[in-house]
Amino acid sequence: MTDLSGLIQSDAAADRVVPPAGFTVQLTLFSAGAMAFLAVFALALSLAAGRLAVHWGTELARSSTLRISAHAEQMDTQVAAALRVLETTPGVESARALDTTEQQALLEPWFGPGLPIDMLPVPRLIEILETGAGYDAPGLRLRLQGEVPGAVLDDHTRYRRPLVSAAAHLRVLGWLSILLISGTLAAMVTLAANAALAANSQVIGVLRLVGATDAYIARAFVRRFTLRAITGAAVGMMLGLAGIWLLPEGDTANDLLTGFALTGWHWGLPVLIPPLAGATAFLATRAAAARVLRGLA
Template sequence: MKKPDLKSLDLAALWRGLTQPDGAGTDRVVPPTGFTAQLTLFSAAAMAFLAVFALALALATGRLAERWSSELAETVTVRLSAPPEQMDEQTVTVMEVLKTSPGVANARLLPDAEVEKLLEPWFGPDVPVEALPVPRLIEVTEGAGFDADALRLRLQGEAPGAVLDDHTRWREPLVKAASRLRFLGLVSLLLIAATSAAMITLAAKASLAANGQVIRVLRLIGARDITIATAFVRRFTRRAALGAAAGTVIGMIAIWALPAMDEAGGFLTGLGFQGFGWIWPLLIPPAAAGIGFFSTRWAALRMLREVR
């Protein structure tokens, strides 16, 4: 950045800017152009763009963990494997056991069409379920007083080919993984905020160093360090807010343009915002402005104390 010429400074304009009652003119003493302006705008926009995706990841994984936990918490599955000649007989036995077991609210034998749909992601469409040795599946809805261990022992005694699966073995790892992904998303937001603060601090220090002559003149005409710092704080806060607003808008458009979960074949976790969740990214620009305010204020006051 080119340092301003001491002879070219308009002392009257500087004084008017510093002595306005509302302080609105203090930022006029800071040169409006230079690489620090572009650096602040670009870094704020880039960090806001990444923050939108980190926030979307945290919210999506939170929804995923809740959905997996709620959908499978009150259901169990009975898997029946038996020779073809015994399959119908054992199916009737299992259904009778389930009807007479306490705590079983409902038991439903899954038709071949639903089993085929469950196998479709692995074997493709039009799976010949009736020609394959696929076990029969019975969906059981839990009620009050349901005892999985007692039901499992009863099934072993009356229908040896029936196995009770309460989904705990694979549900808990999935929920734990989704919770950890949400935690990583929140950690990413903190790292993005810390990186933004570091970049704005460096830009503010560079601007202060490049405007050393202006600072000396301001001190000569009676400006206090807090007044000089306010001039830099106003300008850098505005730059951080504008850059973050641009990055947030671009990030929200990118999230909106992602394919829906159904269009992606069901393998996506629904990354994005839903309903009132679209309000959360709008908090990123005010947060960036706050980071810019405190970072610039701390850097300016510290540097002004060191340079006398």
């Protein structure tokens, strides 16, 4: 607490006892800035992956697709029969057949626009939305087998699970990246602080000669490095936010690449990066100073 209060209270005379110049200034500023810049992207990645995991885990889990393959002249009959079955199935909230335009949109990425879908033997798709309790998938399959022989029920489980798992892993990787970035920042600040303390051993000797306690000497260095780290991280954060802001807009809920952005209150989260960088620098410099001052005894 004493260290923290000493850090917050400005003491112009005490700040001046450590020479201001040296490469450690640039090293600390650049490291903090670069790490904060990367942290913004890691944060955005983690949040985007989280949104995807939620979407795939909840929205897709509540929907299924019924694919009906039949001769053209029997298609409408089969679709109607399938819809009747679904209307009477407990756990099915709604079911509707996709129209021609929707099916064209689904195939457009592979066949391009203007596909004459009416002339092709393309199966019809029925979108099923479940209630919260869900339906009995094996039971529905048995009923469809009997009443709509060409129907295939796809409850999305097969591809939803790996997607949800991948999104969850991406989210964990995002947070892990932030931890690694913090560790790297701590290492860089420690190196810079060690270098600064070693370069200023003569200054430390003079300060000790005139009665400075180790706590006073450490505080002078800790304060300087912490403020540098906060300044560098603030600049890095602003640049990172600008980078995110300049990304093309996309579907933030469905697509990781085009949805790699911050939404709503998430824009406020990067503001935490500079204070966290400051806290990291504070702890790293304090430990380095204690170690070096012990060694210089």
